[in-house]
Amino acid sequence: METILLLAHTETDGSLAKSAREALHAARTLNKAIAGSNLFVGLVGESVQAAADSIGACPATKYFGVTGVDFSQPRYASDAAAAEAICKAAQATITVAPATSRWARVLPGVAQRLGGRADTHVTGVAAVDGKISVNRWYYRQRMEGALTRTQRPWFISVDPGSQPACECGSGTAKVETVAVNLPDSCKRTTVVGIREPKADAQTIRPDAQLLFVTGAGWTKKQADGQMHLPEAEKLIRDFLKLTRASLGSSKSLVDQSGEGQAVLSFLSHMNQIGQTGSTPRHAKGLSTCCHGEEPHTVGWRFINERRAISLDPNCGWARGKADVLYVADAFAVMAKVNALLSTSSKT
Numbered sequence: 172m173e174t175i176l177l178l179a180h181t182e183t184d185g186s187l188a189k190s191a192r193e194a195l196h197a198a199r200t201l202n203k204a205i206a207g208s209n210l211f212v213g214l215v216g217e218s219v220q221a222a223a224d225s226i227g228a229c230p231a232t233k234y235f236g237v238t239g240v241d242f243s244q245p246r247y248a249s250d251a252a253a254a255e256a257i258c259k260a261a262q263a264t265i266t267v268a269p270a271t272s273r274w275a276r277v278l279p280g281v282a283q284r285l286g287g288r289a290d291t292h293v294t295g296v297a298a299v300d301g302k303i304s305v306n307r308w309y310y311r312q313r314m315e316g317a318l319t320r321t322q323r324p325w326f327i328s329v330d331p332g333s334q335p336a337c338e339c340g341s342g343t344a345k346v347e348t349v350a351v352n353l354p355d356s357c358k359r360t361t362v363v364g365i366r367e368p369k370a371d372a373q374t375i376r377p378d379a380q381l382l383f384v385t386g387a388g389w390t391k392k393q394a395d396g397q398m399h400l401p402e403a404e405k406l407i408r409d410f411l412k413l414t415r416a417s418l419g420s421s422k423s424l425v426d427q428s429g430e431g432q433a434v435l436s437f438l439s440h441m442n443q444i445g446q447t448g449s450t451p452r453h454a455k456g457l458s459t460c461c462h463g464e465e466p467h468t469v470g471w472r473f474i475n476e477r478r479a480i481s482l483d484p485n486c487g488w489a490r491g492k493a494d495v496l497y498v499a500d501a502f503a504v505m506a507k508v509n510a511l512l513s514t515s516s517k518t
């Protein structure tokens with residue numbers, strides 16, 4: 172009989188992140204598809220009762236918690252010990268967890284400790300006739316594979332954004348405390364602070380509806396023979412401020428800083444989309460001043476509706492990569508779009 176465990180950690184305010192609810196959706200999908208299976212929840216954090224209660228109406232029949240100040244911060248030694256203890260207490264055969272940075276570095280190690288196997292970057296789960304399969308993408312998202320395993324325990328980390336978040340409501344959850352005695356050697360690492368960009372400088376927004384991509388064209392000489400970098404910066408910043416879109420870029424543009432060329436100050440390699448960049452998930456995408464070559468557009472795999480603005484009617488977007496291509500000057504188009512957006516935001 173399969174025992175399916177959702178393994179999640181709480182956030183600093185004690186809540187559950189959306190990615191945890193997405194993993195719960197995947198765990199519940201398996202639970203529904205496998206007759207007679209158990210669905211349990213395991214939570215790690217300084218205190219977990221509020222998080223457990225927030226999903227208290229879900230069909231899980233048991234809740235396990237590892238709590239205490241030692242488990243408030245991400246740290247390999249304490250997180251691995253907590254996950255191991257919960258998996259043992261629950262006797263989980265399948266553990267489903269969100270692929271947060273905290274779990275991603277811990278779960279393969281926990282699988283090793285328990286003699287199990289781990290699959291990462293899972294984007295889909297299913298079970299037919301009691302046989303579980305998971306989907307993931309290979310070769311920079313070019314091929315999708317489905318695989319099954321007979322080995323148990325099986326650890327499945329689910330990519331955030333690949334599942335709908337479960338909408339089960341709150342209730343009162345009875346959490347069984349699982350004791351973990353951490354030796355001092357497991358407490359040597361402490362988090363002394365977090366360095367992150369200011370909220371308004373954070374341009375990568377995985378939850379945004381729209382991906383806005385900037386290409387190298389923004390920094391090229393325009394029809395008047397001049398570059399218009401300050402104008403480009405302002406147009407892009409204004410658009411992001413008005414729409415809260417997530418900012419992506421082509422490789423050519425983010426590489427320019429390494430070449431000592433003039434660049435857009437708020438872009439880094441973290442923004443790069445494509446074969447050697449990221450493959451984000453957004454409902455819509457708008458590309459500007461970008462040629463739409465295959466190594467770039469392969470990163471658009473999970474963007475459902477695609478539009479592009481390029482001066483070149485023969486660019487890659489025109490060759491089946493975009494649903495709509497506007498052959499136009501992106502400086503002019505974005506200035507008009509921003510004007511319309513700011514008028515509508517005032518009304």
Ligand SMILES: Cc1cc2nc3c(=O)[nH]c(=O)nc-3n(C[C@H](O)[C@H](O)[C@H](O)COP(=O)(O)OP(=O)(O)OC[C@H]3O[C@@H](n4cnc5c(N)ncnc54)[C@H](O)[C@@H]3O)c2cc1C
Pocket residue numbers: 385386387388389391393420421422423424443444445446447448449459460461462463464465466467470480481482483486499500501502
């Ligand atoms: C192994 C390998 C891996 C790679 N991985 C990646 C990757 O992960 N991501 C990635 O992006 N690339 C990647 N590349 C590079 C990729 O092949 C392209 O070189 C790159 O995407 C081109 O960037 P771009 O379209 O911004 O620039 P360009 O090719 O210079 O295109 C600029 C475009 O802007 C247009 N333009 C200029 N001015 C305007 C204007 N005013 N209005 C509208 N349009 C305008 C031009 O017409 C042109 O089409 C990789 C390449 C290799 C070989």
